[in-house]
Amino acid sequence: MTDAADLAARVREGDLRLHELDDHADADVAAAARRLLVESETGATLSAVGDYGFPAERAESNIENMLGAVQVPMGVAGPVPVDGGAADGGDGDEGAYLPLATTEGALLASVNRGCSALSAAGGANARVLKSGMTRAPVFRVADVIEAEALVSWVRDNTDRLIEAAESTTSHGELLDVTPYVVGNSVYLRFRYDTKDAMGMNMATIATEAACDVVEEETEADLVALSGNLCTDKKPAAINAIEGRGRSVTADVTIPREVVEERLHTTPEDIAELNTRKNLVGSAKAGSLGFNAHVANVVAAMFLATGQDEAQVVEGANAITTAEVREDDLYLSVSLASLEVGTVGGGTKLPTQAEGLDVLGVRGGGDPAGSNADALAEYIAVGALAGELSLLSALASRHLSSAHAELGR
Known part of the structure; x- marks a missing residue:
């Protein structure tokens, strides 16, 4: 040996x-x-x-x-009932336990407090509203005349691009190709349904095959398979607007008495704080994320379930809204570009697979894509719980005392 x-x-x-x-x-x-x-x-x-x-x-x-x-230490928050389009609340009778891996003290306690309030309100809703992994190659053309010709060719020959792209995979489907022109550079943003895979590699390989057809049939020359209009692992407005991966929203209406008794604040104070902090403050800062700390939950659940941790950049591209509704608190979190999968990548590692098992979403779903949809919904509910807890701590001025009490 x-x-x-x-x-x-x-x-x-x-x-x-x-x-x-x-x-x-x-x-x-x-x-x-x-x-x-x-x-x-x-x-x-x-x-x-x-x-x-x-x-x-x-x-x-x-x-x-x-x-x-x-x-990395891993814990759970919850249980929390989830009414999802794919998520069914987890395998437990009282709801889902959310696995989070982190080294940040007080994070689990905060999310757990939010889950408790969500449970007292009857649970949270969550839905995946749009899905599609993107890859956007950039082509060089001679001038705007050739650029327009390429755009026209793509629109007239999308079926040929679909055939070429889908020849490389038994699972992925090319949904659409959107052209963008900047001078003599033409970007083609390919968007795929990658089912239960996060799908970045699938989209890259499929797009390369489609690019071969473009070069064979047009005057365009491929400069790079990724032209950064995808956009992967970087803050980008296009992902906030058009989405990438899963676009998912979670919301809840919390009775006033739950807000006052469990969170020690009021719906009015949380709604005002959210407007002044998450919306106005973020706008003044030029932020692409209009939320309190969605990245905390996204990162912790990514680590616990084997996701690509660099894509927390896009995953934190989220907007939190809050309003007083008939004396109660309505709260929502919308994550525009949550890139997750339950097959492939880090999901195959033993500890991360166990994290997926906690949620009951390991492997391929039936129908295909449903497990990844459910994972996205669970992460959105975790983010909702985290936003609720932190906003409440700030509104009640208990944030620093909570950290001091936990010795963080």
Whole structure:
């Protein structure tokens, strides 16, 4: 059996490179060799990083040069009843438990408090209103005349682009192609139904096949398969307006007595605070997110369920609204571009798969896409609970005292 110390020595001597270790040993031995090498080179001790609870080969499609795993504490908030288009409230009788992984103290307590108030109000509603993963290549043309010709060709030949794109996948469907022209640059924003997969890789591969047809049949030259009009992992107004991944909204009407007794404030104070902070304050700051801390819940649930953590950028692209309705509080959170999946990527890792199991959405849904829709709805309800709790803490001026009480 190949020894980790021998492999580390061979790397140190220049006989092997780090990424070649997997060709000479199983994944766990290769990871051990990397730890030994990094420890000797840096003086760090990696015993905790090396104490992971699954075979390293399970992560081969998720990471390169693996030397261990970072463990992030995971907890649950809830239960909370959810009336979703796909989410059915979870497998529990009283509602769903929401898995969140974070290192931020007080976050779970805050979301849990929000879930308690949502439950006292009878639960939250959630619906996915639009779905579609995008990829937008950029083409070079000679001038605006050729640009217009390309746009016309695309509109007349969308069926050919659909045929080419869908030839690369047994699951994805090309929904539409929207052209954008800037001088002699033409961007084609492809939008796909990727079912239960988050679908970024699926969309990229399918779009490449469609781009081959465009280059064969027109005067356009492909400059880049991604022209940043997609837009992936960057703040972008187009995602706030047109959506990317799942566009999902959660809302609730909370009786006045619940607001006063459980949250120690009033519907009027929360509604005013939301307007002045989340709407006016965010507008003054030029923010693309008009919310209190949606990113907190999106990031924590992404980590717990194996989502692409960099897409928290788009996931936090959300608007929170609040109003007094017949003496009660109406609160909503709309997440325009929540990119989630229940198959592929990090969802295959054992701990993240267990997070999906808590919600009952691991793997492909029946019908296809329903599990990813349900996950999006659960995240939206978690964000709603988080917004309710933080707005209440601010309105009652209890935010700092809550952190002090929890020792954060």
